[in-house]
Amino acid sequence: MLNRRQLGALLALGASGAGLARAAAATPRVISVGGALTEIVYALGAERLLVGVDSTSSYPAAARALPDVGYQRTLSAEGLLSLAPTLILATEDAGPPPVLRQLELARVPLHILRAEHRFEGLLARSTRIGELLGRPAEARALNQRLDAQWQAGQRQVQQLAQSAARQPQVLFVLAHSMAQLRIAGQGTAADAMLGYAGVRNVMGGINGYRQLTPEAVIAAAPEIILTTREGLDAAGGIEPLLQVPGLAQTPAGRARRVVAFDALELLGFGPRLPALLPRLAQALHRA
Structure with a gap:
């Protein structure tokens, strides 16, 4: 928690930033908190307005050269306000809430956009x-x-589904580290992507992300394991991942059917989503 003196300093910094903004109103200073939002800014040709991004903003490569305000769920008001933003874009994942309240007190326009796992979103x-x-x-x-x-892309998915003998049975594994393996159920970005790709999420009977347990994955009997490239790197590759108790005993593990995509591209629901859809569907239907 900030004390009164620290909060006063933040408010002064915010007021200073607002003054700078009025003096240079023709040049907005934008911070994007969320990799998919940053991708949209670039897709609109508005990247010159960016003065900072969060650590999930890994694409395009040019975004990584901008000042990093930290992870979207653990933001710092000091770090954000030090860039004198006139506008902050964020999703519902941004936080913590006390920091968002501090930004409101500093009168920095903060726009929270819904993190919907749908193409319409x-x-x-x-x-x-x-x-x-x-x-x-440009947006239109x-x-x-x-x-x-x-x-x-949807037409290609339909063609794949029509030519398939049966719907592929897929397990999504989120691997930040080997000590933190989770599986995706309903209401997750991974579940939405599996549905769009025309395959069955074998963990569709649970909600959200859950800790991976050998019993659960063996009972689910996935034919294919989907994960992220970053997760596969964190695991040390396919072999160490398949050595996780339970995974080796599944049809996917025995056949070594593991498919991986870039995390932001796969789960971010950004502008690369439509181009990804047919590639994902083909990878899963033909694994």
């Missing part, structure tokens, strides 16, 4: 960011391109 975020950054025409053009890609 991507279009809504693109539209809103276009409005906030003064690029509504982007959404038209995304929608055309999405419709084409």
Whole structure:
């Protein structure tokens, strides 16, 4: 918790930033908290407005050269306000709540966009960011391109599903480290992606992410394991991952059927989503 003196300093810093903003109103200073939001800013051609991003903003590569304000769930008011932002974009994942309240006290415009795991949510975020950054025409053009890609991708998924003898049975494993392996149930970004790809989430009977247990994965009997490239790297590769108790005893483990994609691309629901869909579906249907 901040004491009164620290809070006063933050308010002064925020007021100073607001003064700078009024003096240079033609050049907004934007901080993007959320990798998918940062991707949208770039897709709109508004990247020159960015003065900072969070640690999940790994794409495009140019974003990694911007000042890093930290992980989106553990933000610091001091770090954010030190960049004198005139606008902060964030999703519902941003926090902690006390920091968000401090930003409100400092009168920094903070816009929270819903972190929906749906294609329509991507279009809504693109539209809103276009409005906030003064690029509504660019947002409309982007959404038209995304929608055309999405419709084409869905047609490819339907073709794969029609030609398949049966629906692939897939387990998603989230691996931040070998000590923190979780499986994805309903209401997760991973579950939404599996549904869009036309495959069955074998953990669809649970909600959210749960700790991986040998009993659960053996009973689920997945034919394919889907994970992220970052997770696979954290595990040390396919072999160490399949040595996790339970995974080796599944049909996927015995056949070594493991598919991995970039985490932000797979789970972020950003502008790369439509192009990813047919690639994901093909990888899972043909694994």
